[in-house]
Amino acid sequence: MRRLARVLLSGQVLFVVGVAVLGFALIVAIVPSHKYLFLPDPAHPVAPLVRVTGGSDPTDGGGIYFVDVQTRKATILESFAPSIHKGADLYSPAAVNPQNVSPITLRAEDLADMRRSHDVAAAVALRSLGEKVRATPNGILITGVDPDAPAAAVLYPNDVIVAIDGAPTITLNALARVMNGKKPGTTLSLSIRNARGLSTVRVKTVNHNGQALIGLAIEQDATIVLPRKVSIDSGDIGGPSAGLAFALDIVEELGRDVDHGHKVAATGEIFLGGGVGPIGGIKQKTYGARRAGVDVFLVPAGENGTEARRYAGSLKIIPVKSFQQALRALATLYGGTQ
Template sequence: MSRRALTLMVAGFLTLLLAVIGAMLPVPYVALSPGPTENTIGDVDGKPVISISGHQTYPTEGKLSLVTVAYQGGPGNRLDLVTALRGWLDPAVAVVPEETLFPRSTTAKQVEEQNTQEMTDSQETATIAALNALKIPVEKVVVVVQTDKGAPAEGRLKAGDEIAAIDGVATAGLDSVGAAVRRHKPGEQVKFTVKRGDAETDVLVPTVEDKEGKAVVGVRMKADYKVPFKVDISVGQVGGPSAGLMFSLGIYDKLTPGALTGGKNVAGTGTIDPEGKVGAIGGIEQKMVGAKKAGATVFLTPAGNCADAARAVPPGLRLVKVETLRDAIDAMDALRAGKQELPACPA
């Protein structure tokens, strides 16, 4: 073999080797693909997604499915270049920078914990929104989340305490508690009336002066709600806040006679607040593909996602634009009645 031929052969081998190694190298991207769908008025692993006790419920039919996005990649489990390239070529997959899902200041575990908490919060908020839509009274309360280390409230107030009154005046919301404390001079005591378990007790907490010269006790609180009956939601490992709308519809459906869908296969997405406002979400393209694969014919779409959804909607999937829970309920009523004119996402 001539020296020139040998040189070309070695060069070709090295080029191939480098190409193979390069293809196997991890890249800082995440591949988003359609995830599983779950029928909120159905079962998961033999258990109802939504269980209600202490209030009359009604049988229903059809599907009100939440949709999800699955991902590959992330810190400690990065994509290789070949997988990333394959995703870029697949219209049902979005390949995005790793920071989109995993900000540099957070770990994969922290992101997972945040998604779990967001799911829990969305279930609670969805319950309140559904009950508000049904005009079922829900009591607003203020609950202690935690106390600051070394602060006067530490050891006196406890996580889970419901603050019923301050200095004998009934609590009128989260802001009213802070305002009542600040009306004191630093060094004075504040009388908290708290409900702890089944008991109600008065707790005296001294104040200290903060950087602005105002009285504080070092307690962190949140606005919460007391539902008059029990609503349990279970969807396994699904995380994030984007199933809120579909949870609300599932609860509403179970608490009202008849089938909200009229037996249709409906999917949708969107965050929700206690007043029933629907918020935009991420991964709308992948979620529509997942809905279509699961047999959905109608897709409830947050108004904030309409433009992106209309550009990528799968054939045969009808987009219905919703801004509130009431919009979604009205759309279901119209579909059930056979009406064809519904708010649609712009083409």
Template sequence: MISQPAANTPDGPAADGPLDDCGLGDGTRPGGAPSRGTRDDGGVPGRGAALRRALGRRPNPRALASGISLLVICTLLTAGMLAPVPYVIEQPGPAIDVLGEHEDQQILTISGHETYPTSGALMMTTVSVDGGPGYTVTPAEVVLAWFDPTRTVLPRELVFPAQQTRQETSLQNASAMTTSQEDAVAVALTELGIPVTPNAMVAGVLDDGPAAGVLKAGDVIVSIEGQTRASTEEYQQLIGSLPAGERIDMVVRRDGAEQSVSVPTEEVDGRTRMGIVLARGYDTPVDVTISLADVGGPSAGTMFSLAVYDELTPGELTGGQKIAGTGTMDPDGTVGPIGGIRQKLVGAREEGADYFLAPADNCDQVAGHVPEGLSVVKVSTFDEALHATETIASQKSADGLPTCSS
């Protein structure tokens, strides 16, 4: 879709000699013969005077013009290949064992309930995206990515909303990750008969937003202006309906204790805003913490739920196998589709995974792109993902399990 013409030299030979690729000539014709005005007299008197006249001649205007033109062309081509373009490049990111550590920190920690030893690996998979808000890619990088089957080039507006800043993107990804973790934990606990109660929590606060320094990520909303609501969406609607520019009284639960705060507001697009992102959370007797620095998005839900279930149940869920996967996890246990499935398959295999749990709704993107040695199993719900993992553990293969081609 984007191509660059090869640099062309001016038509015909240069007036005063050959040109290099992006510079001026050396003042001689091919073979080193003097360009004009002198000859090798073999010692004939007058040779020195002729040489002095040749060295002192003025540059040929045609040669100078040709050299300058080529230099300009090379400069424009170089600048064009380095200029930012509105595309993003998706490529395989790391596959991370949720049962292990990431950046020297245990990913999954659980208190308030007995835990059991685990083995093998339950690997969440990621996609590295170049060219998002605050970052750029060049035409050269885009062209190289087009010829790499493990990478995908997409118009930026298909991935990121227009005018979205780097911080807003990070905050959005953090919110999606928080919601994913909360839903995954709730699904696993519900499967084990442990009660969970939904709440609304602050997933992130804009650094330059009105609520900065007042609210914190992790605050659970108890009430707003003395009013309680049943869901995150209803609290969002309540905030939007209040007068902009005035402070809003809230009660939040922070570190287990309730406290009152007064939060400034502003008007954005005709609605009242605090500069926060709310996420769905849950109250539960089991304290589950998932620590993953610099990783965002909702697609690890399926693997989070399996990891929590594994740690809270006797026996080793994976049977020592390395199982990777992806997929969002809805509160009702539905596994949802995600982006970048082809890159995630590659990343999983590169990290040594032998099996991959893929959302059923991504199967059309999986077929024909499975790395050699990787068995891909199709799943639609948490129960199906759990059954697939237990089957792989017991028979050390994915034989008999549904695939994206069956």
């Protein structure tokens, strides 16, 4: 009898322990942590998203592809073992949202960046075909910030500088004139426009060979008027990193053989002058390009190119600095002409 009681008690203990272990496993597998997980997403064809007056989708079996990154809160389990997903990376909230704005505001900024990339991609593509695009300067777009400069605490990519110490800086020449009169170490008052509206920030300049610098990479921002209608439906995808892919597809749809019948993935922010800038999530985007089975992947030159090659496997990586270089690289690779 005592033996039977001990057996029953042991069984109950094992049951309780089993339930507790199962409950713990469910918690760590389902409950989100405070960290974020970046996951690869297979590259998507651009043509279904783009409509150009006078253009048509290519039918040569190739196509231009864009890549994005799936971002979500990591579960407790994933926060300790992100490698259970191939190609995934874990990021802190500060890395994902350095400005510490609300999720709604952050999402609005991402979508605004994507809309700007639509206009700029169309302008660059049509200009490459010899069409007249009107671009009215309206400020200086920040494309990068030196992490060691004081500006890194208050300025961010995609902010637009419209004035310094009250003097308008609508064009790059205007900005140069204003900065030429400043001494290193001077604290400037910058008027900034972004998705949240207008604001003013104070920034201390740094000394570079006796010249006052803020520590920024910049491009001309402008209001763009196109000679023909171009619409791009990117849905709820945010950010500017698909700009290069959009521009390549627009040129392809207007009759130039860009892909030469091959599947070409591309990523990179594109600027009004035709330059291609760095983007985030290049590791996940390289895995996404591989999963889609594309033939070649165009990426921004520099650190993006180096990292993409690290995860490319047999996928051919072509780093580019400009839209024209991307067109030339594809023409050379596949024996075509521009």
